[in-house]
Amino acid sequence: GEDVEQSLFLSVREGDSSVINCTYTDSSSTYLYWYKQEPGAGLQLLTYIFSNMDMKQDQRLTVLLNKKDKHLSLRIADTQTGDSAIYFCAESMTNAGKSTFGDGTTLTVKP
Amino acid sequence: GAVVSQHPSWVICKSGTSVKIECRSLDFQATTMFWYRQFPKQSLMLMATSNEGSKATYEQGVEKDKFLINHASLTLSTLTVTSAHPEDSSFYICSARGTSGSMYTQYFGPGTRLTVL
Numbered sequence: 119g120e121d122v123e124q125s126l127f128l129s130v131r132e133g134d135s136s137v138i139n140c141t142y143t144d145s146s147s148t149y150l151y152w153y154k155q156e157p158g159a160g161l162q163l164l165t166y167i168f169s170n171m172d173m174k175q176d177q178r179l180t181v182l183l184n185k186k187d188k189h190l191s192l193r194i195a196d197t198q199t200g201d202s203a204i205y206f207c208a209e210s211m212t213n214a215g216k217s218t219f220g221d222g223t224t225l226t227v228k229p
Numbered sequence: 230g231a232v233v234s235q236h237p238s239w240v241i242c243k244s245g246t247s248v249k250i251e252c253r254s255l256d257f258q259a260t261t262m263f264w265y266r267q268f269p270k271q272s273l274m275l276m277a278t279s280n281e282g283s284k285a286t287y288e289q290g291v292e293k294d295k296f297l298i299n300h301a302s303l304t305l306s307t308l309t310v311t312s313a314h315p316e317d318s319s320f321y322i323c324s325a326r327g328t329s330g331s332m333y334t335q336y337f338g339p340g341t342r343l344t345v346l
Contacts (some may be wrong), residue, residue, distance in 0.1 A: 143242050153332070160233075160337035161273075206272065216263060217335065223270040 122220035124207050129226045136194040138223045140207030143188065147209040150183060152192045155204045164192070164205075189214065194225075202227045231257050231327045235338035242313055243346055249309045250341045252323030258303035259325035263335060264296075267320045279306040313345040 121143040130136045142150070148169045153161040167174045167181045167190070174181045180193040194201055204224050208217040232255040242248050252262055260281045265273040277298050278286040285298035297309040306325075310317055320342050324335040 153337075158340070158342070160235075160339045161324070161335075162337070163334055166334065216275060216278060219273050224270075 122207055122209055122218050124205075124220040124223045126221065127129050127224050127226070129228060132197060132199055132227055132229050133161060133199055136195075136197045136201070136225055136227075138192045138205050138207075138225065140190040140192075140220055141188055142190065142207075142209045142218075144209065144211070144218075146211045147188075147190065148212065149210045149217075150181075150190050151206075151208040151210070152179075152181065152190075153206040153208060154218075155206065155222070157203075159204060197225075198228050199227045201225060207222075231336040233323065233325045233336045233338040235321075235323055235341050236282075237341060238339060239342040241344045243315055243344065245312055247309055247311045248313055248343060249307055250321055250323075250343075252306045252308070252325065252338050254304045254325040254327065254336070257305075257325070257327045257336075259327060260303060261326040262300060262306040263326070264298060264306070264308050264323045265322045265324070267322060267340070268287070269320075273322060276308075281306075310343065313343070314344045318343055318345045 121189040124140045151166045152164045154164050155161045178195045182191045204222040206222045210217040234253045236251045264276045267273050272343040276291045279298045280302040281300045287293045300306040320340050322340040324337045
């Protein structure tokens with residue numbers, strides 16, 4: 119079945135860039151998502167990318183997709199303390215179906 | 230933007246009782262809602278897909294008689310944990326499928342913290 123993997127922890131200093139990595143196994147994955155979860159809250163969709171795209175930028179967020187290696191990354195520029203949260207990578211074969219989530223990367227931003 | 234609410238946000242109950250959690254899409258209609266369970270410091274585990282007007286589709290290993298799902302309208306799905314036990318204590322999150330531009334996406338509720346004593 120589908121599998122999505124992420125590193126569990128990342129710590130950066132305020133103002134630095136953060137790069138969160140994700141790998142997936144299903145070559146049929148068509149839609150790839152990044153979600154943010156703050157403590158005690160649900161998930162917030164940050165951004166998504168179609169599998170026919172290599173890159174997508176949205177303000178401080180840059181998503182890079184290497185479809186050959188099945189590798190997805192999320193770069194947060196000028197990381198702020200408010201960016202501290204758990205970031206989940208997810209994939210879906212269709213945009214109407216269920217998604218498979220990674221285990222989440224806990225980002226800690228130190229002042 | 231699309232908003233999904235859950236009620237209650239937290240609940241404490243005695244072992245053996247049943248607990249109902251509501252998931253509502255507030256400003257859009259959702260024919261499909263998803264129920265997840267999240268353990269501390271772990272990822273989301275999809276429990277079931279809830280379809281309006283039909284039976285829910287449960288993931289492997291999830292007891293459908295224990296976790297009853299009802300999707301009676303386009304804006305409401307409920308999850309009832311029957312005869313709850315301490316091992317059912319968890320964070321339950323629902324999501325509703327909506328559209329973002331031309332794309333379907335999941336909008337998540339804030340979650341419900343269930344503690345079974």
